[in-house]
Amino acid sequence: MGSREERHRLNHDLVPLAALISRELRNEKMEKPTVRYGCAAQSKKGEDYFLMKSDCQRVQGNPSSSFSVFAIFDGHNGTAAAVFSKDHLLNHVLSAIPRGLGRDEWLHALPRALVAGFVKTDKEFQRKGQTSGTTATFVIVDGWTVTVACVGDSRCILDTQGGAVSELTVDHRLEENAEERERVTASGGEVGRLSIFAGTEVGPLRCWPGGLCLSRSIGDMDVGEFIVPIPYVKQVKLSTAGGRLIIASDGIWDSLSSDMAAKSCRGLPAELAARQVVKEALRTRGLKDDTTCIVVDIIPPDNTVQPATPTKKYNKLQSLFFRRKSQKSTAKLSKKLSAIGIVEELFEEGSAMLAERLGSEDSNGPSMSSLFICAICQVDLAASEGISVHAGSIFSTSSKPWQGPFLCADCRDKKDAMEGKRPSGVKVA
Numbered sequence: 001m002g003s004r005e006e007r008h009r010l011n012h013d014l015v016p017l018a019a020l021i022s023r024e025l026r027n028e029k030m031e032k033p034t035v036r037y038g039c040a041a042q043s044k045k046g047e048d049y050f051l052m053k054s055d056c057q058r059v060q061g062n063p064s065s066s067f068s069v070f071a072i073f074d075g076h077n078g079t080a081a082a083v084f085s086k087d088h089l090l091n092h093v094l095s096a097i098p099r100g101l102g103r104d105e106w107l108h109a110l111p112r113a114l115v116a117g118f119v120k121t122d123k124e125f126q127r128k129g130q131t132s133g134t135t136a137t138f139v140i141v142d143g144w145t146v147t148v149a150c151v152g153d154s155r156c157i158l159d160t161q162g163g164a165v166s167e168l169t170v171d172h173r174l175e176e177n178a179e180e181r182e183r184v185t186a187s188g189g190e191v192g193r194l195s196i197f198a199g200t201e202v203g204p205l206r207c208w209p210g211g212l213c214l215s216r217s218i219g220d221m222d223v224g225e226f227i228v229p230i231p232y233v234k235q236v237k238l239s240t241a242g243g244r245l246i247i248a249s250d251g252i253w254d255s256l257s258s259d260m261a262a263k264s265c266r267g268l269p270a271e272l273a274a275r276q277v278v279k280e281a282l283r284t285r286g287l288k289d290d291t292t293c294i295v296v297d298i299i300p301p302d303n304t305v306q307p308a309t310p311t312k313k314y315n316k317l318q319s320l321f322f323r324r325k326s327q328k329s330t331a332k333l334s335k336k337l338s339a340i341g342i343v344e345e346l347f348e349e350g351s352a353m354l355a356e357r358l359g360s361e362d363s364n365g366p367s368m369s370s371l372f373i374c375a376i377c378q379v380d381l382a383a384s385e386g387i388s389v390h391a392g393s394i395f396s397t398s399s400k401p402w403q404g405p406f407l408c409a410d411c412r413d414k415k416d417a418m419e420g421k422r423p424s425g426v427k428v429a
Helices: 003-012 017-027 080-095 103-126 178-186 258-264 270-285 330-334 354-358 368-372 409-418
Strands: 034-042 048-057 066-076 136-142 145-151 155-160 165-167 190-195 201-208 232-237 243-248 291-299 319-321 336-338 344-349
Touching (some): 034 066, 066 080, 103 344, 136 291, 145 155, 258 270, 270 291
Antiparallel strands (some): 034 291, 066 136, 136 145, 145 232, 243 291, 319 336
16 A cells, blocks of 8 residues: 555544544444354256355444345356455455444445445456356345345345335346346347347347356456446344345245245244245255355344234335435335335435436535545555546536546546447456
């Protein structure tokens, strides 16, 4: 790390530990839930990898700032991308969050940091010259707040005490996602089925070159930069009734619907629940693919027993709409979760355009860190080196090329390649 960056971080990032701990304690307005989790898997190709880490801390040495991370990486064309993402994605996400933030500020910064972390992981893996790729479904549980980021088709669902099941991810399959098909073709890719004898087309829609069925992933440098690593991100706050997360690779979801997976394991503790979901998927379809499932129970602190199976009948008037706080269109307000209490949607965004995902600096003026550090890879920038993420953007009606955040030249090239403005500069070894 350069001396200028060291001086900058000392001047602008460090906050006294006592002040951070005091801020954390003030933000703890309710007792944290208990988080219990378990995992089960059956291997077919050996390309599924997962991460479960419950000892993370926003402020090192302060247990009240703890949070948990759960992730599934379903690799294809080898395991290299899945292994690399498992080892590096979390650190890249955390490095993109400014230091010295209180809990509420940290959670607010998390969606943008997830975008930066995913893109940096993809960029660094592609430098290795390997053609492997992976899905990534990445979940952060901080108290009652759940933040999920995903590329690909490994899904995360939420099962609430009221018996309603909702998806916290979006499947990036070309066959099922018309918006992604339009984006890929607009960026220079071709979408079609595999053509065999006499022009007969078979199988799901794929992106050419490469023949990938997904429109977003980490890696896959041989397919084209229009297969982007920019994740769909959703952040919700659960009621104090808690809930259950089921995170699984497509080996589960190709066999079971979200409702079927949730219902198959209700009333079981997390470890047994994960095994039951895998067992049910295998019973339904057999072992056709790697099959991995993580179950995370977010339990009220005074509730020592697992959530009971809900009755078959319940008052549908208890279904409550999200209280939406993000600034997206009101059309999405129709999405809802049924629960005892309220599940509050804090953030949702799925755009594949980096300028839209990284946003703009606050109206009070850009922070010093954004002027001297690339918003993606966090490298130190000279005053004349930073390129606004909005410079030359044809996708944003509010383009302001003088306004941050800023990118280094390498990350700017990556952004342009993902938007089809220029070919990727990365070559396959």
